[in-house]
Amino acid sequence: MDFQRWQVGACTLTSVVENETAHIPPGLFFVGVKEEDVARHASWLVPDFADERGRVTLRVQAFVVESRGRRVLVDPCVGNFKNRPMPFWNQQNWPFLERFAAAGFAPERIDTVVHTHLHADHCGWDTRLRDGAWVPTFPGARHLYTQAELDWIRAESNSGIDGVYEDSIAPILEAGLGDVVPPDLDLGGGLRLEATPGHTPGHVSLWVESEGETALVSGDFLHHPVQCAELEWAETGDDDPDQARATRRRVLGRAADTRALFLGTHFATRPAGRVERRGEAFRFVPL
Ligand SMILES: [Zn+2]
Ligand SMILES: [Zn+2]
Helix, strand or coil: CCEEEEEECCEEEEEEEEEEEEEECHHHCECCCCHHHHHCCHHHHCCCCECCCCCEEEEEEEEEEEECCEEEEECCCCCCCCCCCCCCCCCCCCCHHHHHHHCCCCHHHCCEEECCCCCCCCCHHHEEEECCEEEECCCCCEEEECHHHHHHHHHHHHCCCCCHHHHHHHHHHHCCCEEECCCCCEEECCEEEEECCCCCCCCEEEEEEECCEEEEECCCCCCCCHHHHCCCCCECCCCCHHHHHHHHHHHHHHHHHCCCEEECCCCCCCCEEEEEEECCEEEEEEC
16 A cells, blocks of 8 residues: 545645555564563554454554645655564665655655654654765755754764664755754744653654644654553663653543544554544543
């Protein structure tokens, strides 16, 4: 499936998929979690989000939000031909831009790129390789960054492990296409950022409001629907697990209470749905 599309009031939200992987041992992503821990939730996770054994499915996708003539791209995935320490992200060659075009979008006509955070799978397509150089993919777009996130990635990349800053962020800033914005930025047109820290220090999520309807694009304050029920489960990449737990509890609560259409950035198969309260925790109910 190349893309999926939902309507929220007068706004249109589209998922463009880079890659989806099933049968992943949950311990690879969730600290100390075993297959049987996930399998306890099989009644509502299988088949969309896990298999019967409790291995999880995860997707890498970007969302495009169209609102009042604007086209805002959220979290443009891993990208092609990037050198990455993660073997499944290293030197990939996905038909992402072909799917992007099939969904009706031209890179030149994206006017804003929102990054929930700056992990490798959320800003990769900001640049593409042309004649041996990394050049902006979305040359007409303002690329938004929070100061806390830039500070964090600069410190991370100083350790020399990743290369994301060098190949996917620095070329944008050097081209004059980057803006440092507050984590509660009102973008206009019913689009608003909210600080959702913990997974990374400058992490934000995107609220969309139109004609009395609401949607939330999560980013990585949670990675999988099972975390709606298992609020304590930390993801291996969470920078501050306790802060991430507090963020999950707070933001999932508001998503439930506002009946927002919840779009999980790494949710597979059917990534849009409602968050419902179940006692002290929650359940994700896909559309
Ligand atoms: Zn992340
Ligand atoms: Zn991610």
